[in-house]
Amino acid sequence: MDAFYRLPATLMRGGTSKGLFIRADALPEDTELWQTMLLRAIGSPDPYGQQMDGLGTGFAGSSKVVILSPSRRDDCDIDCLFGHAAISEARMNWSGNCGNLSAAVPLFAVMEKLVRPEDGVATIAIWQANVGKRILAELEIFDGQPVWQGDFFIDGVAFPGAPIRLRFLDPAGGSSGELFPSGRLIDELRLPDGSHVEATLVDAGNPTVFVRARDFGLKGCETAAQIALATLRRLELARATAAVAMGLAEDIFAAERERPAIPRISFLSASGEADCQLNARILSMDRVHHAYTGTGAIALACACAAEGTLPAELAGGAVRGMPLTFSHASGRQTLEAVLGRDELGWSISEVVMTRTARPLMRGEAYIPLA
Numbered sequence: 001m002d003a004f005y006r007l008p009a010t011l012m013r014g015g016t017s018k019g020l021f022i023r024a025d026a027l028p029e030d031t032e033l034w035q036t037m038l039l040r041a042i043g044s045p046d047p048y049g050q051q052m053d054g055l056g057t058g059f060a061g062s063s064k065v066v067i068l069s070p071s072r073r074d075d076c077d078i079d080c081l082f083g084h085a086a087i088s089e090a091r092m093n094w095s096g097n098c099g100n101l102s103a104a105v106p107l108f109a110v111m112e113k114l115v116r117p118e119d120g121v122a123t124i125a126i127w128q129a130n131v132g133k134r135i136l137a138e139l140e141i142f143d144g145q146p147v148w149q150g151d152f153f154i155d156g157v158a159f160p161g162a163p164i165r166l167r168f169l170d171p172a173g174g175s176s177g178e179l180f181p182s183g184r185l186i187d188e189l190r191l192p193d194g195s196h197v198e199a200t201l202v203d204a205g206n207p208t209v210f211v212r213a214r215d216f217g218l219k220g221c222e223t224a225a226q227i228a229l230a231t232l233r234r235l236e237l238a239r240a241t242a243a244v245a246m247g248l249a250e251d252i253f254a255a256e257r258e259r260p261a262i263p264r265i266s267f268l269s270a271s272g273e274a275d276c277q278l279n280a281r282i283l284s285m286d287r288v289h290h291a292y293t294g295t296g297a298i299a300l301a302c303a304c305a306a307e308g309t310l311p312a313e314l315a316g317g318a319v320r321g322m323p324l325t326f327s328h329a330s331g332r333q334t335l336e337a338v339l340g341r342d343e344l345g346w347s348i349s350e351v352v353m354t355r356t357a358r359p360l361m362r363g364e365a366y367i368p369l370a
Helices: 031-042 105-111 229-245 252-258 294-304 310-314
Strands: 004-014 017-023 064-070 078-085 120-128 133-142 164-169 187-190 196-204 206-212 264-273 276-284 324-328 331-340 347-355 357-368
Touching (some): 031 064, 031 078, 031 357, 064 105, 078 105, 105 120, 105 133, 105 357, 187 229, 196 229, 196 294, 206 294, 229 252, 229 264, 229 276, 264 294, 276 294, 294 310, 294 331
Parallel strands (some): 017 064, 078 120, 206 264, 276 324
Antiparallel strands (some): 064 078, 133 164, 164 347, 187 196, 264 276, 324 331
């Protein structure tokens, strides 16, 4: 009897993230085994922080798994479950989504014949089970296969690809039920050191905390190497404090222990450039993301659409009826929050962004059973 499990899997890039894509029917029927197996496949927990004995790279943007199956819903084609593995601890965060890897979902689904769209521009409906939201992915199909080669560039990725248009439908309230979980456009957070920080708390894409860069002694255009560990720690304390205010954790200790990835925190500053409204940096698992998370971009677009939020203030006013362009650690990103109508006058009906994605490797992951 083999002392390891051979798991069919595909390593894929989606946007500025990488992850292991797996069919649900390739995993054991006992779902309680999934987390331990997937952590071992990625190489977590690794006290050295390198994930040397797994497929991860010691980097939060590649320590991810996506599990797909034909949808059980009439209004979707694919069911998608996303897991974000902690690097040094035996934890898998199932509480959010990855907006960047969402671009790779339709590629994998077509490659694995989980869906069989006709040639031409196809729309594949994805049910994102973690947050209970629908995503429509528009991509080109040729000869029954997804087209992923092209000349479309996104900042943060060295090579071009085919554009994949993602429409995140009704993105607000996936975790809390509300776009602004605290009921306020700006909250005042009291940190454990006794200081006070203003923040806008948003639940769209993934729950995200937006703060002013200057309140942390930053300019908003720093690279990861330019941010002191003490500043990163204070940002983490603000994130944990905001998690409590959003109703996502009982206290800051539970937030750090049980929700290391969600909510995320992003620090902002005004851009000062005519074609760019904001400078934005976001943390993922206590590290500054090398570009910007897709779900963070969704939350930022939603926050900028509401007059009176901290992001809208820094952008020079609410960004409605036009795309939002912001700078991140690897360049720029543009996306748009599309407004709808509700009993309060307006709502976010969808957020639209364009990403690229491609398969990197296909084969079997060898997972020790002991």
